[in-house]
Amino acid sequence: MKTILVPIQNTSAMKSTLETAVLLAQRTGAYIEGVPLWFGAPEFVVAELASSYSMETYRARREEETAGARKLFETFMQEHGVAAVRTTTDRPSFGWFAEVPPGEGLVGSHGRAFDVIVMSRPDAETAALYKRAIESGLFESGGPVVLSPPTAPKQIATNIMIHWNGSTEQARANALAMPLLRLAGRVTVLTVVGGQGVPGPSADQVRKQLRYNGIAVEAMNVELDGRSTGEAVLAAAKEQGCDLLVKGAFTRNRLRQMIFGGATSHIMEHADLPLWMAH
Structure with missing residues (x-):
């Protein structure tokens, strides 16, 4: 890159x-x-x-x-x-x-x-x-x-979180982030249980893909616990001290996001760490 x-x-x-x-x-x-x-x-x-x-x-x-x-x-x-x-x-x-x-x-x-x-x-x-x-x-x-974010981090792409939701957009974001994923000291694949997602490969399959690319990767599952998907993702990234979040953008189309809300919109407007996004 x-x-x-x-x-x-x-x-x-x-x-x-x-x-x-x-x-x-x-x-x-x-x-x-x-x-x-x-x-x-x-x-x-x-x-x-x-x-x-x-x-x-x-x-x-x-x-x-x-x-x-x-x-x-x-x-x-x-x-x-x-x-x-x-x-x-x-x-x-x-x-x-x-x-x-x-x-x-x-x-x-x-x-x-x-x-x-x-x-x-x-x-x-x-x-x-x-x-x-x-x-x-x-x-x-x-x-x-x-x-x-409004305040830049002291470092970037040393501790990366991927929010896996099964989507084409997230797969594309992951693929484009490969150069940074290989540089990172820590990579976590996050699943939000009960959160917004689409039918697709499991998080285990994504971790297998990353391991074949020489990337050591951890798994993390969180429950919604009354939060939106976007809130759960940002809370997990903060808890783990991440300095980059890899996120597919607008898995739900923009009109639906405007009317009903969506993880992309919430994360884009509230993240306090850099976002790596692709559609």
Whole structure:
């Protein structure tokens, strides 16, 4: 896992996101690329509104926001000892790429050329556009998204928990996490008894798969005890001191999650550890 994409906004949440990205890059010797995440309208739309909003004003605002995002990103990397030029394969490096279109869709499209995308996890106050940017990464990039908690951990992927629910989405998340699972000192496969899940292979079969891949793995079963599946998963990860949770995203479709709730939505909005997610 050698390439990490970080969409940048000049917000307070970026500190934890960048700290998480640097931890991940230090773990794997990866290249981190920053791109500006800007939710302005496309230029052809602005051109149609030129009488009330000039193209010059639009471009000046975009250039100002892009410059601020770049300064935030590059200053952070330099302060944390990340090199602007790759020197050895085992040390992280960074770069900036500004030639991306505005809008949340760039996360999914540009993210297809990276091993993983790192973003801030949402909460109840997160703007809908940023949530759609996360979904773009999950549904359109073809790869995983790491969601950083409000406070970054001191280390990452040393003690990993997998929430096994039998689903295709979870199997994909597991497969994409293999490079980190092999690096981890401890891996636990969690089953929530009575929790949300779909028909599929048992947790024992998943542990067998991981062992054949050279990964020592432990089993853990928990009951709901009046909690939701998401609450039970996060409690188990906290109890075990995990620093990464591997979770398939949206096994139930997004509409059902919005109406009835779901483990993905709860975990995304309440996790205090990094999430490795894939759809």
